[in-house]
Each structure stands twice: as C-alpha cells, then as structure tokens.
Amino acid sequence: MAASFRVSAGIVAALGLMLLASACAPRQSARSVPQAPPAPHAGALLFWPNRDPIQSACLNDLQATGAQFELIAQAEPGKDGCTLQNGVKLIRSSLTLNRPVELTCPMALRLVQFEQEVLQPEAQKLFGQSLVQLNHAGGFTCKAMTGNGSRISEHGHGRAIDIWGFMLGDGTRLSVAEQFRARGREGQYLREMNRAACRYFSVVLGPNADAAHAKHFHWDIGQWKRCGA
Numbered sequence: 001m002a003a004s005f006r007v008s009a010g011i012v013a014a015l016g017l018m019l020l021a022s023a024c025a026p027r028q029s030a031r032s033v034p035q036a037p038p039a040p041h042a043g044a045l046l047f048w049p050n051r052d053p054i055q056s057a058c059l060n061d062l063q064a065t066g067a068q069f070e071l072i073a074q075a076e077p078g079k080d081g082c083t084l085q086n087g088v089k090l091i092r093s094s095l096t097l098n099r100p101v102e103l104t105c106p107m108a109l110r111l112v113q114f115e116q117e118v119l120q121p122e123a124q125k126l127f128g129q130s131l132v133q134l135n136h137a138g139g140f141t142c143k144a145m146t147g148n149g150s151r152i153s154e155h156g157h158g159r160a161i162d163i164w165g166f167m168l169g170d171g172t173r174l175s176v177a178e179q180f181r182a183r184g185r186e187g188q189y190l191r192e193m194n195r196a197a198c199r200y201f202s203v204v205l206g207p208n209a210d211a212a213h214a215k216h217f218h219w220d221i222g223q224w225k226r227c228g229a
C-alpha cells in the first residue's frame with residue numbers, strides 16, 4: 001500500500017541519517033554511554049524483542065505513524081482459547097485515548113490509518129476543527145461473540161475495538177449512544193464515519209446492526225465480513 005511504503009521509506013531515510021550522525025559523532029568514553037535501552041517509541045528501531053520479521057514490519061510502521069505504544073509479551077493461548085499475537089498496549093494513537101487499549105499490531109495500525117486518513121480530515125471538513133480524542137470501551141478482552149456464545153469474539157484475539165465516542169478540539173463530545181440518530185452535524189459525522197469504517201475493517205457494527213450495539217461501534221479485522229453500519 002502506498003501509505004505503508006511511504007512510512008517504510010521514511011524509516012529507512014531516518015535510519016540513514018542516524019547512521020550518518022553516529023559515524024560523524026565524536027567517540028565517547030564507555031562511561032558516558034547511556035545504559036538504558038530506548039523505549040519502543042523513542043525512535044526508529046531495527047530490532048523488536050521476540051518478534052518475527054512480519055511482526056516487526058508492522059511495529060515499525062506503527063511507530064512511524066507517531067503512535068505511542070508498549071510491547072505486550074507473547075503468550076500461548078489459554079484454556080479459553082483467547083490469545084494476543086504481536087500485541088501492543090496502545091497509549092496514544094494519532095488521538096488521545098480515554099485509556100490505553102491492548103490490540104494486535106495490525107489492528108492498532110489499521111485504527112491509526114483510519115484516524116489519519118478519514119476520521120481526522122472529515123472532522124476538519126465538517127466541524128472546522130480537529131478531532132482530539134477517541135473514547136473506547138475495550139480492545140483485547142476474552143469474551144464470546146454476541147449472539148453466538150460458543151465462538152470467541154475477535155476481541156479475544158485483540159483484533160477488535162469498541163468505540164463509544166469522540167471529542168473535538170473545543171471539547172464538543174460526539175456520543176454514539178446519544179447522537180447517532182440525532183439531526184445535525186454530530187449525528188451525520190457518526191453515521192458517515194461508521195459507514196466509512198467498512199472500507200478499513202472487516203466487521204463494522206453499530207446502532208443500525210442490532211440492539212447489542214445501540215451505544216457503541218464495533219470495528220474488527222477478523223476473518224468474517226459484515227458492514228452493519
């Protein structure tokens with residue numbers, strides 16, 4: 001994808017500059033070398049502990065978006081079948097989050113891309129101001145699918161997020177529960193953004209899908225396909 005390519009090219013350029021800078025830097029005594037390794041989001045990294053090349057490529061792309069995150073240790077699936085592969089604790093996407101959220105790296109990356117390519121520019125167009133906060137009700141959590149108790153929800157694999165609202169720069173709140181069906185720009189924005197989410201996620205649910213999603217959007221990148229916007 002073009003966006004991913006630009007991101008990767010950016011990393012390569014940044015690394016090239018870093019290498020150049022370190023080659024030109026005066027030699028330091030061993031004592032002055034910092035002991036602590038850089039945090040995952042402190043700068044471009046080539047090596048991600050315990051992650052294979054495909055997982056690392058996603059982490060590099062996620063880092064290049066400017067998102068702030070921490071790695072979550074890999075774990076074998078538990079008895080309940082829930083597991084989080086290549087998991088990250090997303091502390092900040094391109095927006096402030098009401099609280100950190102645990103997702104797979106591909107799901108976190110998709111979310112940030114959707115914010116940057118759709119949610120943010122459309123907010124600018126409709127409201128003439130920035131979207132600053134995303135309010136969610138959870139990402140990775142071990143639970144069964146709604147309506148099918150025998151199958152694990154995509155939340156049980158960290159591939160889904162539930163969104164209950166947003167906030168604009170002037171403090172205006174956009175609430176799925178209160179404004180999805182309302183007239184005016186707030187309702188229009190919520191309805192249009194959930195429809196647009198179908199281009200980025202494989203299952204999209206909301207108040208138009210069923211009663212279980214009357215108050216929040218569900219977006220996931222699992223194997224099923226449904227645009228219930």
Ligand SMILES: [Zn+2]
Nearest residue numbers: 160161162218
């Ligand atoms: Zn959900």
